[in-house]
Amino acid sequence: MIERIAVRGVLFRGPELLLLSSRHGDYKFPGGGIEPGESFAAALTREFGEECGYADVVVGVELGTTREEVPALDAAYDVFGMTSHYFECSGGVPAGRQELEGYEAELELTPCWVTVDEALAANRAVQARGVGVMRWLVRETAVLEWLSARGR
Template sequence: MRLLKSTIHPDADINSSLILKREAARAIVLKGQNILMLYTERYHDYTLPGGGIDHEEDIVDGLIRELKEETGAKNITNVKPFGRYEEYRPWYKNNFDTLHMNSYCFTCHIHDELGDTQLEDYEITNGMQPVWINIHQAIKHNEDTMQNSDKKGLSIERETFLLKLIVEELV
């Protein structure tokens, strides 16, 4: 899969012996200029649906599982690779100090109607919810959050980069 971007957060130690490697799959679901996103109240941002791939799980199977769990998506079809975003960033859990994450992004189609979500407890606590939003509004919102909010999380730069690339190449 083509590399879209590789980033190193200034606080990440890429030479550390305590690097957690993680693979994630992220869904790009478009209807015209509207995109299916996850809004997270805690971080005040919009992110692509998706998440970590389980050990020995096929990446497309993981994408479909995450998309169903987080958005209630049904009839997921036409899954196609879009690109990989690689990042190193600080990590403060499980005796690691750096996270090396590869986010594999795929375009796909879903049924217009969303079903029930199966969010994890921390996702519910963070105020995560699936929403359809105009992609340009999502970009503007994330840019405003990056500039003006102390609530922003570490993933917002990745997500905003991906949204801009999606506009450039797919919208």
């Protein structure tokens, strides 16, 4: 098994949430893996800059975690395990261009402000179509459902 620890940001402005849309019509939370020696807050700040082009994001309290274990894409491992830590964030200003990794650019990840219910409906529609379903879709949909149940 290969293990990965990731951080994800939950940044609201009024009723809208900053998410990344993909060319398939689904949404994911900004965030990603922690680099060696990096704190959770530093990793999330870096990810907001890279994926969204946002600076001055303040990382607040941890809202919860998700755990995934799925078949590994690398033949050297049978299972890929990932724990994602979701943090409430505030602040943030557009400060530059996105610096997307190859797969992120291919998916045309674009930062946008949407309500939880809009993102949830879009993710469910992509799941139902079965086209462009990314590994993160189940995880991100579950977190959106949790936020919706909380009234956010």
